[in-house]
Amino acid sequence: xxxxxxxPTDRLLAERACERLILDFVHKLDLGDPGDVADLFTxxxxxxxxxxxxxxxxxxxxxxxxxxxxxxxLSRRICTNVLVTVTSESTATATTYFTTxxxxxxxxxxxxxxxxxxxxHYEDTFLKVEGDWLLSSRSLYLAFAGPTERLGAEAED
Numbered sequence: 001x002x003x004x005x006x007x008p009t010d011r012l013l014a015e016r017a018c019e020r021l022i023l024d025f026v027h028k029l030d031l032g033d034p035g036d037v038a039d040l041f042t043x044x045x046x047x048x049x050x051x052x053x054x055x056x057x058x059x060x061x062x063x064x065x066x067x068x069x070x071x072x073x074l075s076r077r078i079c080t081n082v083l084v085t086v087t088s089e090s091t092a093t094a095t096t097y098f099t100t101x102x103x104x105x106x107x108x109x110x111x112x113x114x115x116x117x118x119x120x121h122y123e124d125t126f127l128k129v130e131g132d133w134l135l136s137s138r139s140l141y142l143a144f145a146g147p148t149e150r151l152g153a154e155a156e157d
Contacts, residue, residue: 006086015084017133018092018126025135026077026098035067040135042127047138050123073148074106081121090128097121105151119144 006014021040028036038059041047047062048055056065081097100118103111120142127136 006089010089011086014086014089014092014128014133018084018086018094018124019082021126021133021135022079022082022094022096022122022124025138026079029066029069030075030077033067034069035063037066038063041138042129042134042136045134045136045138048140050139050141070104072106073102073104074111075100075102077101092126092133094124094126095121096124103149103151107151111151114149115146116144117146117148118142 025037025040028034028040041059041062043059044057045059045062046055046057047065056062078099078101079096080099082094083096084092084094086092098118098120099116101114102117103114120140123139123141124135125137126133128134
């Protein structure tokens with residue numbers, strides 16, 4: 001395995017840099033500017049749903065896609081079981097389990113507890129570009145999924 005030839009400190013630093021990208025991604029979606037996730041990808045990077053026809057490729061397209069999220073969306077993602085494998089001095093892969101809680105129509109305060117909207121895992125590839133680790137791909141696999149609830153919809157029925 002290639003990682004055996006890497007200095008253990010370099011391998012740990014690479015793993016940590018990739019873990020940080022995983023966390024930065026969900027932080028930007030939940031608490032930041034969602035379009036900024038594009039900055040975590042290589043120029044030709046892509047995000048896709050492994051099943052279906054949704055594949056967004058390139059930084060500009062990623063920025064546009066994620067910036068298009070509803071302004072009234074409240075979401076929180078919980079990531080666990082992060083397993084990064086450094087495959088060379090400039091490449092790595094990772095699998096991360098996630099649970100997404102999400103509602104639209106949020107106008108402030110907290111939302112009452114509800115079941116997760118999605119449970120699944122990400123499969124990522126990373127590339128070190130000019131000294132910085134970036135996502136080159138993120139594929140999303142769902143084990144459980146449902147529609148995004150709109151708060152206040154029951155009052156409209």
